[in-house]
């Protein structure tokens with residue numbers, strides 16, 4: 001009799017939309033985040049910085065030059081100046097009028113709908129940003145364990161140690177692409193305050209995945225821009241894949 005086709009067993013991996021569904025819409029805008037939700041991402045990833053007058057805003061680069069029609073450093077522009085920029089048309093004229101979102105607007109719009117992976121981008125440029133982020137999260141009770149999925153991550157490890165003290169119940173992630181941070185000593189030290197070790201995929205090996213797990217952390221890797229890279233990370237056994245293409249990570253595809 002005919003043999004049943006084998007269906008591969010694949011572990012559940014969080015599908016994280018890097019700056020939203022960035023391949024298809026302008027990164028770090030409502031258009032990109034809404035599309036990620038529509039594409040059934042488990043998390044959206046956002047980059048948080050601060051305006052000159054203290055508003056937390058969502059943008060990746062430390063200048064507005066690449067992703068808006070303006071110029072200058074994010075931290076040198078007032079919120080009003082930032083909010084007057086067009087953050088969509090560089091990606092295509094159908095996105096004209098997309099704005100730089102505020103951090104609080106993103107929390108309010110997406111909480112309960114999708115997980116939010118919050119990156120503090122260059123927190124060393126914004127003294128006190130950790131307290132401000134913690135305040136916005138606490139005000140909304142998002143630090144209560146039963147509540148929605150949020151994770152806070154950064155390349156700045158001191159900032160993440162501080163975040164862990166401010167919000168002990170919120171999972172913390174450390175970001176790196178440096179193999180010097182994959183030694184047993186380094187991983188052990190990260191595990192004293194972090195729940196996630198999030199490396200670029202170029203340094204991911206099965207051994208690293210096992211070591212991260214042995215230290216009680218989960219591993220999420222970035223930035224996937226091809227099906228091959230997604231498949232490699234599934235094969236390595238990571239817990240989350242951070243991708244510009246949520247469709248490459250969707251187990252239904």
Ligand code: G3P
Nearest residue numbers: 018045047119175222242
């Ligand atoms: O979430 C990981 C990834 O966002 C880190 O790199 O430069 O895209 O913020 P970057």
Ligand code: CA
Nearest residue numbers: 045046047119
């Ligand atoms: Ca990021």
